[in-house]
Structure formats: C-alpha cells, structure tokens
Amino acid sequence: MNSIIVVGAGQTAVSVVLKMRKNGYGGKITIIGDENKPPYQRPPLSKKYLTGEVPEEKLYLRTQQVYDDLDIEMRLGIKVVLIDRASKQLLLSDAEKLPYDKLVLATGARPRNLPDSIKGDFQNVYTFRTLDDARKLRSIMTTGQRILIIGGGYVGLEMAAVASTLNLEVTVVEMCDRILQRVASTLTADYFKSLHSNHDVDICEGVSLRKLEGSGNRADIAVMSDGSAVGVDIIIVGIGVVPNIELARNAGLPVDNGILVDEHCRTFDPNIFAAGDCASFPYNGVQIRLESVPNAIAQGEHVADIICDIATKPYVPLPWFWSDQYDVKLQIAGLNTGYTDAIIRKNDHSDLQSVWYFKNQSLLAVDAINDVKSFMQGKKWLKAGISPDPTKIAQSNISFSECLVPVIHHQSAVLEPNKD
Secondary structure, eight states, rough: OEEEEEOOOOOHHHHHHHHHHHHTOSSEEEEEEEESSSOSSSSGOOOOOOOOHSSSTTBBBSEEEEEEEHEEEEEOOEEEEETTTTTTEETTTTTTTOOOOEEEEEEEEEEOOHHHHTTTTTTTEEEEOSHHHHHHHHHHOOOOOOOEEOOHHHHHHHHOOOOOTTOOOEEESSSSTTTTTTTHHHHHHHHHHHHHHHHOOEEEEEEEEEEEETTTEEEEEEEESOEEEEEEEEEEEOEEEEOOOHHHHHHTBSSSOOOOOTTSSSSSSSSSSEGGEEEEEETTEEEEOOOOHHHHHHHHHHHHHHHTOOOSSOOOOOOOEEEETTTTTEEEEEOTOOOSSEEEEEETTTTTTTEEEEEEEEEEEEESSSHHHOOOOOOOOHHTTBOOOHHHHHHHTSOOOOBBOOOOOOOOOOOOOOOO
C-alpha cells in the first residue's frame, strides 16, 4: 500500500491530508510533528487567545476523532532526524525508520531571536510562535507590567495591541525608519502608529536594542542604540522568522530562503514536495515565500491534488493577509513589492479607508482598513488582472465601477525592491 508522510503538523499538513482523503486516496497517511499537540491555529495566539477571548480547545484545527475517522495517523512529539532519499525512508528521533512513497515537507518557520551577545542568559526574553510560547506569555502579562516589543511588523504590533488592552506599559522598538517599512506604505504605517499612540503605546523608530542589563536571570533595563534606556519586565522579540530548511538541505535538496520547489510544489526530488511557510516557489518570475494561512491552505491542497494526479495547472496564488489590532481589522490583497505609487481612498464620514498600490498604472495590492468592500473589490480586480484608474480610486465619491478604465491586463514583471 502506498504511504504518504507529511513532516510538520500545522495548517499546511492538515490541508494536505484532508484533501488527500477528499480526493479518494486510500493509502496510508501519516503526520509527524515535533510538538506534542495536534495541529492548531496560530493567528489567534497573538490576539484573542492572549486576551482570553478564545479558549485553548477552540484553537485546534480538527478533533482527534476526525483524524481517527479518516485513518490519518498522528505521530506527535517526534522529530524527523534524516531523510534517506535513496531508500525513501525517514529516520525519527526515537530511532524508528518510516518508509514513504511520497513525502511532503510542511516544516514551517521559527522565530528569529536576539544575538546571544544581547540576549545573554536572561529568562524574561521571549520569542513568539507556538502555543507553549502563548501559554507562557498569557500567564505573566498582567496589569502594570512593562513590556518591550522588539520589531514593528504586524506580529509585533498585534502583540502591542493585546498588551495595551491588558493594561501593560508598552514600548515598541523598530530599527527601521518607521514601523511596517518592509510591508506597507507610509500611509498605512502612519495610520497604525497613530492608532497605537492613541492607546498609549510608545513607538520608537530608527533605534535598535543595544544591550540588556539586569541581575540574576532577569533583565530590567533595555539600552537602545541612541543611548536611551527603558525599564522592562518582559521582552518579546518579533523580528521575523526563519524557514525550517535544515532537513531538506541535509537531504541534498536545493534551498534558498526556503525549500526550492517548482510550480507544482515539487522539490528537486520528484517524490518530495514542500508547502507552506517553508516553501520557496516561483511567482511572477522570482522565487518567493508566503507566510499566511490562506497560502498554507491553498498550497497544501494543491500538493494533494498533484499527488492524486488531479491538478495540472501551476500553483498561482492570489496572496491575501489580515491583521487585527484593537477594534481595527486590516485586510491585504496582493503583494505591494515594487510599487511606484500608493494612493489613499478615504471616506470623510467614517473610519473606513484603503491604500491602493500601483506599479505605474497596474494594480499590485490594496490595504483595506475596516473596509471589507475595498478588500473584496481589490481582490476581485487582482484576480481578473484589472486595474482601476489611480486618479479616480482616490476619490471616495466615485464608485468602484466608475473607477475602471479600459482593461489593463497585467504583464507581470520581476518584483523590485520598494524605494520607500
């Protein structure tokens, strides 16, 4: 009987195995995960789980009964040590060897940490990725604590929003000139900086953490690159993630900021696939990684369809993301990399607004802030390869249908770094 093994027990893995069974695959399916918990949602960890609004049992993607009913074996709390491609076997941390016919690497990513020269042996410095991380933080984030968040990206800002809501004293440090510099325009960044300032969050831009000082195993002073210092009780590091590529690399598979795959998510080895946060796949002429739940689901399902000989077209995602901060929901459609113009569309009579990104006259992406209509319209246009008139999109009194110009079908170019 054929055997499919998925390494990694997150959203991607669940998407792969559920679609395999939906496609009628009757062979053996195994998920191997190094955490001793069944697959769970990660986005709520930095939001409603920390505030107590979502209980732990609501985080799990499926109940154990579902996996049992579908005859999906869960091997949890186990690490894969080695892939033996010649014999098509995995060596596990308990010394067991498992054979596979097809292997899917859904190994995800891990958070970057501070250099040891800064972090030292202080025990109140935390990264944030897993349910265990969230449990620890939820137990110590209490009113009046001083929390320092390193990194002004979306995860860092979400953590800041939760900490502020829980009445902690919050400082965010961003080494770039502004928050969200790598992912959003100044228009979006300025909105969220103002939002956090209105919630008494101190945002420090253009400075970095130089060192931590303290006694015993706890830091209580953070010294910045400009010489300023702040008192701290909790330090959270939110400076991005690193894809888990070591298993693939040690097996001789090509890697480069991810496990390199083709347009069907195949690695160099035709029997091994990669999907989710760990996979680097071709998109508009370059290799990219997408760290998002929608991509994890869609790419995982595509792998299942390929293995079952159902899919024939390449995997071409329409990227979209979201971020919840306080009572604000940001929804993003597309990728703004290489944009030449960012145009704001704002309703003077409400808090709805959107930022539209163009490369010359071609629509690349939209940031919709409490504006579901703009998000859905932008997503629809991007999927169809249609661009609105940039000068009209800025005027909220002009309807979306009136913003259309003769259809511009995108001729995708190589993504360029934003000069902003």
